[in-house]
Amino acid sequence: MPSETDPRFLRSREAILNAARELLLGSGPTAVTHAQVAERAGVGRATVYRHWPQTEPLLLEAMATVPMPFLDKPTAPTQDWLRRELTAIASQLELDDVRAVSTTLANAALWDETMDARRARFAGILTDRLAAALDDAQARGEIVLTLPSREAAAMAIGPMYYRSTIERAPIDSTLIDAAMAALGTWSET
Amino acid sequence: MPSETDPRFLRSREAILNAARELLLGSGPTAVTHAQVAERAGVGRATVYRHWPQTEPLLLEAMATVPMPFLDKPTAPTQDWLRRELTAIASQLELDDVRAVSTTLANAALWDETMDARRARFAGILTDRLAAALDDAQARGEIVLTLPSREAAAMAIGPMYYRSTIERAPIDSTLIDAAMAALGTWSET
DNA sequence: CATTCTATGAGACAACTTGACTCGTAGCGA
DNA sequence: TCGCTACGAGTCAAGTTGTCTCATAGAATG
DSSP, X not given: OOOSSOHHHHHHHXXXXXXXXXXXXXXXXXXXXXXXXXXXXXXXXXXXXXXXXSHHHHXXXXXXXXXXXXXXXXXXXXXXXXXXXXXXHHHHHTSHHHHHHHHHHHHHXXXXXXXXXXXXXXXXXXXXXXXXXXXXXXXTTSEEESSOGGGHHHHHHHHHHHIIIIIOOOOOHHHHHHHHHHHEEEOOO | OOOSSOHHHHHHHHHHHHHHHHHHHHHOGGGOOHHHHHHHHTOOHHHHHHHOSSHXXXXXXXXXXXXXXXXXXXXXXXXXXXXXHHHHHHHHHTSHHHHXXXXXXXXXXXXXXXXXXXXXXXXXXHHHHHHHHHHXXXXXXXXXXXXXXXXXXXXXXXXXXXXXXXXXXXXXXXXXXXXXXXXXXXXXX
């Protein structure tokens, strides 16, 4: 990694990352090879090797350029915040690139250390944030949880993820409502 | 596809399929190449080409040798049947090979027609069977569904699938109970 | 047991891919 | 204007892929 501010270097880097992302979305992770990335990026093959000697870190970094669904800072009332966030995740999951990245992550993590670390970090953030928000909501008396708060992520996001990646069907609000209701009993308002 | 009963043919076929499955489970779908399969199967490279000129149908057939979780014929009461079936799916999802096959299916289906057909068939069976069982239970007054019955599979299996493939944590009975409760209101008994 | 059929392993082969290296050029900062 | 360095193009050896040939041994048939 020679220079870090040289425009030529940054230009190549961006072109390579874009090409890698496009290849991933268009043809899957196996298409992300030095040769194919170079051609699509309009860059010499050697340049790709110079920037990323191994394809796997390149794939990883290209995946990181896709905006993944996370949970925003919670606002009160938690119920409204959660419905808003789950709806946002639902629309993210309709996007091809989010589907591509998440299923690639889940799959590759089974055999690749680094991918697994990324998966764990991603899952951990969602679990932590949702648990914190729900614990707080329960402390404020907004909800009585029927589930340990750290299981809420699986309960809330799982159905949408399954629907989007296994059933490949659109996520409707019914599913979101049911998932929210499954977390606990919300107080009237 | 020369002979169909020749023991030599069947022996090679089995050895190849086993090797392909082992490679998939041990090193991921990209490891399933003619050369690697041949070596692990203790078979000539040409033999693998003769049986499967393309690697993709081989991978597909190897995946089909892994017993995937399905829903058994429903028995009454539906509540007991469902808890039994979901618990069975939960333990299946703890197995490396089931995880490998399901995440590979979900991922590869995004770019491969045949994989996608397999995914759709798999998802459809689960959706259909659960919907039928729940419709029947509702007709018998055992449950009042809070969800269209064809959304039940996502609601019931989704959390376990997410937990197993994204969070990579064990599935406890709390999650199963919560998922069942989310489907509707079960009658007392 | 002898004969015929055929799936197989070993090997040869060309075409292609991969990863490493060299060198002249052109974009960049000073 | 000048030095620096990232770059593209090209070369190269090593490895991979897909195809084909041929002698052999395993299986069915009589």
